[in-house]
Every structure is written in C-alpha cells, then in structure tokens.
Amino acid sequence: MQKNISSLFISSINRFIERFFTRKSSALIIWLSVFIGILAGGMSALFDHGIIWISELRLSFIEYYSDSTTPMWLVAIPISSLMAGLAFYITHRFAPEAGGSGIPEIEGAMEGMRPVRWKRVIPVKFFGGLLALGSGMVLGREGPSVQLGANLGRMISDIFKVDKVDAQALLAAGAAGGLAAAFNAPLAGIMFVIEEMRSQFNYNLTSTKSVFMSAIMATIVMRLITSQDAVVTVTSYSHPSLMSLWLYLLLGFCFGVVGILFNKMILATQDMYLFIHQNQRWRFVAIGLFLGAVFGGLSIVEPDIAFSGMELIPHVEGGHYLMGGLMILFLFRLIATLLSFGSGAPGGVFAPTLALGTLFGMLFGLAAQSLFPHLVTDAGTFAIAGMGGLFAATVRAPITGILLVIEMTSNYEMILPLIVTCLGATMVAQSLGGRPIYTQLLERTMKLSMRRKRQETTRKALSRVAPTDPKE
Incomplete structure (x- = not known):
C-alpha cells in the first residue's frame, strides 16, 4: 500500500514537471519571462545607480583638481573627453551594435535580420552607456535599458534552449521589462512592444503574457531598489477646459x-x-x-x-x-x-x-x-x-x-x-x-551592413587573384 502511494506521488510529480517545465510548455516561457523581468529590473536599477555614481565621481575629480586659477569647466574637458572616448572605443572594438539606442537592433533581431550577441553587448552597453551618459552627453538611459533587457531575454533563451518562436517572445519580454524599469512605467513598457514592435512581435497568448509578466516584475524590482515615486516630479494638474x-x-x-x-x-x-x-x-x-x-x-x-x-x-x-x-x-x-x-x-x-x-x-x-x-x-x-x-x-x-x-x-x-x-x-x-x-x-x-559585406567580399576576392607578370 505504501509503495503504491509512493509510486503514485512520484508519477504525479513527473507529470507535473513534464507538463509545466518542458521546453515546449507555455508555462515554462511564462516563468522564464518572470525571471527575465527580475533580471531586467535589477540591471536597469544597477545601471541607473551606476550613472549617478560615475557622475558624482566625475564631479569629485573636477572639484578636486580645480582651484582659483583653474576653473572647473577646464578640468571637466579632459576628464569627460576620456570617458566618452573610452565609451566609443569599447563600442567600436567589441560590439558595434551596442551603439545608439539599440532598439532598432532588437527590432531587427525579432525579424531574424540582426544577431544578438549578448555575451558582448551586455558588458559593452552597460559600461559604455555609463561612460557616455556620465560624461555629460545628451543621451537617455532607456535605450540601454531596453537593449540590456532584450539581451538578457536572449541569454535565458540560449541557456534553456527554447525554440525560435519562444525565443522571440522572451526577447520582447526583456525589452518590455527594460523600458518599464527605466521609466517606472509598466504599462508603457508593455504597450511599447505591442505598438512599436507590432510588425515584428509574434502575437499569441503566451508571448503577450510573457511581455506582461516581465514588465510587472521589472517594475517591482526597480521600485524595491529605488522608490515608487514618479520618475519626474511635476505639478499635478486637473482637467483643462x-x-x-x-x-x-x-x-x-x-x-x-x-x-x-x-x-x-x-x-x-x-x-x-x-x-x-x-x-x-x-x-x-x-x-x-x-x-x-x-x-x-x-x-x-x-x-x-x-x-x-x-x-x-x-x-x-x-x-x-x-x-x-x-x-x-x-x-x-x-x-x-x-x-x-x-x-x-x-x-x-x-x-x-x-x-x-x-x-x-x-x-x-x-x-x-x-x-x-x-x-x-x-x-x-x-x-x-x-x-x-x-x-x-x-x-x-x-x-x-x-x-x-x-x-x-x-x-x-x-x-x-x-x-x-x-x-x-x-x-x-x-x-x-x-x-x-x-x-x-x-x-x-x-x-550599411550589406554594403560592408559586399566590400569585404570584393576585398577577399581581389586578394585571391595572383598578380600578373607584366612581361607576359
């Protein structure tokens, strides 16, 4: 009797695992999107605090090396120049696709047109973004947050080896989580994927729920680390006439x-x-x-x-x-x-x-x-x-x-x-x-990518051609 109960319990557990944690299960994708949202929220919060930290560090250096004869702006020029130059160097050297906002790269990846090299993009976008934004350039942190979130989604997809359709859903979920955390705006994060990426997003119940779950979890994590206040403190207006x-x-x-x-x-x-x-x-x-x-x-x-x-x-x-x-x-x-x-x-x-x-x-x-x-x-x-x-x-x-x-x-x-x-x-x-x-x-x-490929192909073809002897 005891053996029968144990066998029944084990078989029930096996059925549960088979149903909810197989690669083809929609429940697994939902749970993975929850995890991606947590990672995206944590990464966005860390990025936000990193910008504040590096900006304060830059200001400390400027104040330390400036005096009555050396104005602050003169000290700020070489410090900020080195910060931005390093950001440009690591971007061009290791992951050119990390340049700009990164959102077109994510849209291209959802269409299967652009690769997602998350092992390169995540560190380059994170540290390059810190240096560029901290130097004083007129840039926003939402683009890096979206690209970082989407690359975290692809990282989880590769680790769990989900299929192509589910990988696209997790990519979109990461992007939604990144934007939601960047602006403390979960609805905007969800709608951004559904509206802006409508031509690339594969609409179905699982992918939509994944986007929702990721945006919710990313916002919760962001608010736990920072606060629940609005990103911008302005006057609360009543209905205009x-x-x-x-x-x-x-x-x-x-x-x-x-x-x-x-x-x-x-x-x-x-x-x-x-x-x-x-x-x-x-x-x-x-x-x-x-x-x-x-x-x-x-x-x-x-x-x-x-x-x-x-x-x-x-x-x-x-x-x-x-x-x-x-x-x-x-x-x-x-x-x-x-x-x-x-x-x-x-x-x-x-x-x-x-x-x-x-x-x-x-x-x-x-x-x-x-x-x-x-x-x-x-x-x-x-x-x-x-x-x-x-x-x-x-x-x-x-x-x-x-x-x-x-x-x-x-x-x-x-x-x-x-x-x-x-x-x-x-x-x-x-x-x-x-x-x-x-x-x-x-x-x-x-x-530009196609043009560079054609130029590279032409260069390789020309290099294979042996030089002809002018005497012949």
Whole structure:
C-alpha cells in the first residue's frame, strides 16, 4: 500500500514537471519571462545607480583638481573627453551594435535580420552607456535599458534552449521589462512592444503574457531598489477646459511637422558622422573624445544643455523660463541631441526627446496663454502634453507616448489633452509621409551592413587573384 502511494506521488510529480517545465510548455516561457523581468529590473536599477555614481565621481575629480586659477569647466574637458572616448572605443572594438539606442537592433533581431550577441553587448552597453551618459552627453538611459533587457531575454533563451518562436517572445519580454524599469512605467513598457514592435512581435497568448509578466516584475524590482515615486516630479494638474482642447490639437499638428524634421535631422547627422569617420576606429574614437570635451565643459558652464534633460523637465514645466529663454534652450538642446545621438554613442534618445517636447510645449503654452487668457490658465499643461506629442510624432507610437507621460508624471487627469495632442501629431506626421524613426534607423543599419559585406567580399576576392607578370 505504501509503495503504491509512493509510486503514485512520484508519477504525479513527473507529470507535473513534464507538463509545466518542458521546453515546449507555455508555462515554462511564462516563468522564464518572470525571471527575465527580475533580471531586467535589477540591471536597469544597477545601471541607473551606476550613472549617478560615475557622475558624482566625475564631479569629485573636477572639484578636486580645480582651484582659483583653474576653473572647473577646464578640468571637466579632459576628464569627460576620456570617458566618452573610452565609451566609443569599447563600442567600436567589441560590439558595434551596442551603439545608439539599440532598439532598432532588437527590432531587427525579432525579424531574424540582426544577431544578438549578448555575451558582448551586455558588458559593452552597460559600461559604455555609463561612460557616455556620465560624461555629460545628451543621451537617455532607456535605450540601454531596453537593449540590456532584450539581451538578457536572449541569454535565458540560449541557456534553456527554447525554440525560435519562444525565443522571440522572451526577447520582447526583456525589452518590455527594460523600458518599464527605466521609466517606472509598466504599462508603457508593455504597450511599447505591442505598438512599436507590432510588425515584428509574434502575437499569441503566451508571448503577450510573457511581455506582461516581465514588465510587472521589472517594475517591482526597480521600485524595491529605488522608490515608487514618479520618475519626474511635476505639478499635478486637473482637467483643462474642454473649450481649450482645440489648442492641444493644434499643438499636436505642430509636433507632427517638428517630428518629421527631427527624424530627418537625425539621419542626416548620422550620415555626416559616417562621412567623417568612414568606420575607421581612430576617427570614431576621436569623435567621442571631441564630443566628451564639448559636453563635459557644457555640463559645468551650462548644465541645462547637457545630460539627458530629465532634470530639466520640472524646471521648464514649473515656469522658470521666459519665452526667449525657452526658444534658445530648445534650439541648443536640439543641436546637442542630434550631435550626441547621431554620433553612435551607446545611449538612447527617449529622454532627450521628452525634454525637447516639454520645451516646445511650454513655449506653445505661454504663447497660447498670452493670446487666449480666458482659455489657458496654466501653460504647464501644454508642457506635459508636449512630452507625448514629440514622442508620438517621431516614434509613431501614440498610445505608448500617452501612457509613458502619465506614468512618468502621475498626471492621470491629463489623459484627454495627451490623447488629442498625440493623435494630432500622429495624423500630421503620417499625412506628410513621415515614418517611425526606429524603422528608418533599422533600414539604414541593414543597408550599411550589406554594403560592408559586399566590400569585404570584393576585398577577399581581389586578394585571391595572383598578380600578373607584366612581361607576359
């Protein structure tokens, strides 16, 4: 009797393991996505704390070596230059795909067009991103977080040897977890994969649940390590007047035009850098040294132009700048964003884009307040709407933009103006023939990759040809 009970218990355990922990089981993929979310949240939190630590360390060195005869900005130039130059070197030397935000690489990997070399990308993106962002360059940490999360997903897929379809689901789950943790925005992380990566994402019940679980766990881990507060501390606004909604629609129309121009300028800046360095390492590193020096000096002299811009958003929304100052700051930060992101440095463009949207939105809000004082009581509401408007126009993911701004600022009553602004921006961008920035960046990457392969094939073919004797 006892043997029968033991046999029955063992067989039940075996059936349980066979059902829930086999490679083909959807339950295994869900559990793996939970683990990936934990890893992505921990990695994002570590990356965030690393940026703070290396920025404080840089500032300590600057303060230590500066005195009455040597100004701080002069000391900051060589320190930041070396940091950025090292970031550019390790990126070009070990994992060129870690350059930029990394999101086009993930989209390409989900389509099977780009490799995911997680053993190289994870350390290069992590340390290269710390150095580049810590030097003062205008870059965001969300791109590295997304690429790191996705590469962690591929790492787990390789360890557990899941099939191709499930590996894609775990890759997407890692990306969602990375974005959710970067901005403390689980809904935005989920929607980013579903909306932005819709052409690559394999929709089914298992993959969708994997994305949800990873984003949830990544956010929980991030909040346990940091806090549950919103990423950006701004004013909590009440519902704006319904009669003023047409102004938010007009703001969205403006962002539709600005977004298309912004995307074109990013691509043009990348072409300019490619023309300069010709993919030669010493030239690529020289660009990093130069940019590190420029933004290192700016981080001391005019910090509002340097860094990601996340710290700038509350000051802009709080009304600390007049219209003239907002216009100048917008133009300078636009140039700084293009120079930083277009260079191929390991960093994202989400945060700088949100900062630009806040600046333009506040500028529009002050103008609207002066023209229609009976409709606009607080120009700061347009700054909040502007954060989502430029994101929607450039990335062409309006729902993600709406959720991202709401979760980042805890302004849930601003949902209607955000919807109107993002809708207007998307409509104009689409009607004018604009395309999502990450789609264009992926296409550009694929063209450059094919061109280099053809050049390498031609070079090898020519090297095999024996030189002919001129006497023959």
